[in-house]
Amino acid sequence: MxxxxxxxxxxxxxxxxxxxxxxxxxxxxxxxxxxxxxxxxxxxxxxxxxxxxxxxxxxxxxxxxxxxxxxxxxxxxxxxxxxxxITTDMPDLEGFAEHATPAKPLADYVERWKTHIEQARSGAVAERVVVIGAGVAGVELALAGAHRLRQAGLKGQITLLEAGDAPLRDIGKGARAALLTQLQMQGVDLQTGVRVRRVTARGVELADGSVIDGGMVLGVAGALPQxxxxxxxxxxxxxxxxxxxxxxxxxxxxxxxxxxxxxxxxxxxxxxxxxxxxxxxxxxxxxxxxxxxxxxxxxxxQKDYLKLITTGHKRAVADKLGLRLxxxxxxxxxxxxxxxxxxxxxDLPDMNVAQAIPSEAAEGVQEILDGAPLCGGCAAKPGAQVLRDGLAHIPAPTRPDVILGVGDDAAQLRFGDQVQVISTDHLRPFTEDPYVLAEVAALHALSDVWAKGAAPQAVLAHVTLPRMRPRMHEHMLREIMTAAHHVVRAAGADLVGGHSSVGPELSVGFTVTGLVKTPVGLNGAQPGDALVLTKPLGVGTIFAAEMQGKANGRHVAAALAQMRQPVAKASGLLAPIAHAMTDVTGYGVIGHLDTILTASNVGAEIELALVPFAPGAVELAQQGVRSSLFDQNQKLLQGIGAPTRAEHALLVDPQTSGGLLAAVPADRIEQVLDALGDEAARIGWVTAQSGITLT
The missing domain is CATH 3.50.50.60 (FAD/NAD(P)-binding domain)
Incomplete structure (x- = not known):
């Protein structure tokens, strides 16, 4: 602040x-x-x-x-x-790493506990939980676990093991007495003076050779650094x-x-x-x-502090001055x-400061500044109609080796007995992490080549760095180019150079070439073809929400992970059989589907219930979150009815490093979906009647 x-x-x-x-x-x-x-x-x-x-x-x-x-x-x-x-891992205890769970890090423990409850309910594992370490944390977690098992209708006992002669050595006698009473009342089996020899898939084996069966073993003893x-x-x-x-x-x-x-x-x-x-x-x-x-x-x-220790049910014990409270x-x-x-x-306070407008300003300035923040990624593009009108005056190619120029995401040039595909893309930051931004920008640019069924060949980077001192420029550029190198090399191409400059904000882009015998075009879709989408929709809405402080962090992380997945495998599977294919980026699945339908002179039926959406996207759309490109993209929905549901809005949501959209022969659809994996889906069919209908 x-x-x-x-x-x-x-x-x-x-x-x-x-x-x-x-x-x-x-x-x-x-x-x-x-x-x-x-x-x-x-x-x-x-x-x-x-x-x-x-x-x-x-x-x-x-x-x-x-x-x-x-x-x-x-x-x-x-x-x-x-x-x-710290971690409560016990690396010197045989079998701990394979069969036990440390209480710290907390996230791993929480997930393991959820799994144990589910598996114990189904009878897949024993209900008993064995806790190693009867300090304050061990006792508190044992009591919490005992309460949860009862609430879940499970009769499994908590067994609490302490190597020393007495538990709870680090608290006052009053709090110790209260907690020991709670352990007894709640049926926690406390065993002191016992040492665990090893952890097994069944539970723990003690030094005296006895065995305690348990479906989960929790380590709470000690505190280890990284x-x-x-x-x-x-x-x-x-x-x-x-x-x-x-x-x-x-x-x-x-x-x-x-x-x-x-x-x-x-x-x-x-x-x-x-x-x-x-x-x-x-x-x-x-x-x-x-x-x-x-x-x-x-x-x-301070030398001492008040400890409030919960006892499973909504009750607590206070440790202060040796009293029993x-x-x-x-x-x-x-x-x-x-x-x-x-x-x-x-409840983070609103720190947005309204941009001051001079008393004398052109009409429309206030509306622009009052609009939604300019999103990163594809949502920073102009609208589809703006693009069409702005490029309409460019004449058709005149060179015989230029097969396809303006009008597609990728140009096509004759290259011996092959076709060289060339495309360029750049992104303004939707994340402050330059490494991730470069990964996504490279994959986003490569997707135009993969959408043609081409193998990436050479890549040029174009980077605008924000103003900062030279050493920070050096390290930011290193992060960007390291990420780009990894992505490009994994794609089978070479990063061969590029251009850099300094400007008001970071911008990362790439020009990509690729080679293919016969490119997959937009104009081959046939009635009866199945429409396959290889990635869920909604990342534009998620990042619009993130810029407004409304997105769930886990949903943002999942969206980033999705955007960092290349479509190379999908291209390899689809290109040999697809009648038409494109990638889904700035104009949403409807906008890019329309380019296939227009070029192929066909129509399509979309089954909304089959369209996959990224986690959190529908909920945000229901809250009215829209990317800054939505107002222009929604014009693409005019021919199929006004958007009345959140899912309709997500059909024109701009995607960054989105999936491929392909028209595939109907008799190959099951084979294709099995090979593509869970994220891919059949979202509809190509029809003879022009236009798009939603069902």
Whole structure:
């Protein structure tokens, strides 16, 4: 809410959401939905003006100042802050990695718990859950699990194993007594002084040779740091980054560490979320101080803090001063605290500042500025009619080696006994991650070649970089070109050069050539052909919503994953048999279908119930979310009736790196769909009667 001019903030995280651990026991017990305790990082990053990189950090090159991220180019930093948490994995316990689940990372545990409930209900696995570790976290999760099993109508017991002679050693005697009473009342089988020899597919084997069967084994003992920190050269204590009162690493003034991964050398404390939360304002202040030449602040954690420990049902125990405090009112108090904390991330204030208009301005300026934000990707295109009218004056090709010029997405040139297909595309940013933007832009450009059934040959990049200092230009260009190289090489082509410039915003595009004996055209569709679509629709609406802070982060991540899937396999399957084919991009499936129908002089029937939509797209369309190209694209629906349902609007939703649309002989449709996979669908038929009808 207080951005610092001249600073680019980057957030790296494996998932589009971050779970709040304080509400985890309530989720396991069934009191909350998963969305209740997830911080939507996509929405938060958009609000904060940050770029979000969805990836897992795997290392830090401190000399080059690079964060290594799995599956992509490294990310440059001037200052880095590490808060990668811990794991309760038990790597030294035989069979743990194969058969057990650590309580942290939380996301993996939550998914495994859901699966266990479903499988236990169906009888696929034993109902019993074995929990290793009877500290506060182990006891709290055991009680939550016991409550959920009862609510699910399951009689499976929770067995809680503790290697020491006594559980709950780190809390006061009053809270300990209350929690031990709850374990007994709720039928949790607590066993102390037992050591697990190995974890098996059936449960656990103890050191004395006895076996405890269980459908799920949960590890809550210990707190392990990420192993790759050992390779950074940072000063560590038991694998945790040593920091001073300013939260800066003792061995590197450019790196901060907070939360569970940090070791407070001036005031060691147990691993608890309360310290991470209270470190936050000091971290923010010190980052700003480093960037502006100010002075850092010192963080001094309190020696003790109130612990509110839930007991499965809506009841909690308080640990403070050794007293025994418990009751429903403590759960309600904790729930109020947690809900207030999460509300900060759900109820983001409106930070949009209206663009000032001079008192004297041309008519229509206000309408343009008041319209929907200009979407990235294909939605930044002009309308179909604008394009047709703007290109209408260009004459037909005169060279004998130019087979097809204006009028198609790809030009076609004679190339010996083959045809060379040439196309170009570029995108303005719909994501702040230049690596992902370059991946999608390259695939988007290649899809024009694949839509002709051609094999990509050579690729030229054209990149406009935003204004920033030279070293940041260097690293942004490296990220873009690394992504482009990977995509192009995987397509069997070569990245051979291009052009770069500096402008007001990032823009990435590619010119692509490809070779084919006989291109698949637009003009061969025949009545009776099945219409096949290889990717779901709706990414234009999802990213329009993301720009407005309305999209679900998981849906955005799923859309990005879909856009990063090449259509090469689909092209290889469809091109040999398709009578006509195109890719679905800026004018939606109706707009691109219309190009096939017009060229082939046929019509089509679309079965709306068969059209696949990306997760979240229909819900957003029902809320009235539309891309900035929708108003012009919806004119394509005029001949088939006004759009009255959300699904109708999605038929003209602009797609970025969309799927292929092909007219396939009806007798080959089942074979084609089996080969293409689950995302592809038959959406209708080609008809002899002109026009498009919806059923």
């Amino acid at each position: 207080k951005p610092l001019p001249g600073v680019r903030l980057t957030l790296i995280n494996p998932d589009p959401t971050a779970p709040y651990s304080g509400m985890l026991p309530g989720l396991i017990a069934g009191h909350y939905q998963q969305s209740d305790l997830e911080i939507d990082l996509v929405r938060l990053a958009r609000f904060a003006g940050a770029r979000l990189i969805l990836g897992r950090a795997t290392g830090i090159d401190r000399e080059a100042r690079l964060i290594h991220v799995e599956g992509r180019a490294p990310v440059f930093y001037d200052i880095a802050s590490v808060d990668i948490g 192993a790759w920190l050992q390779e950074t050269g940072l000063t560590l204590t038991d694998g945790f980054i040593d920091v001073g009162p300013d939260l800066c690493a003792l061995s590197d003034p450019r790196i901060y560490a907070v939360g569970d991964i940090a070791h407070l050398t001036h005031a060691p404390r147990p691993k608890a979320g309360v310290f991470a939360v209270r470190e936050a304002p000091f971290l923010a202040a010190n980052l700003r101080a480093d960037l502006t030449g100010g002075e850092r602040k010192a963080y001094h954690p 418990e009751g429903d009112w403590l759960w309600r108090w904790k729930n109020q605290i947690d809900q207030k904390f999460m509300a900060q991330f759900r």
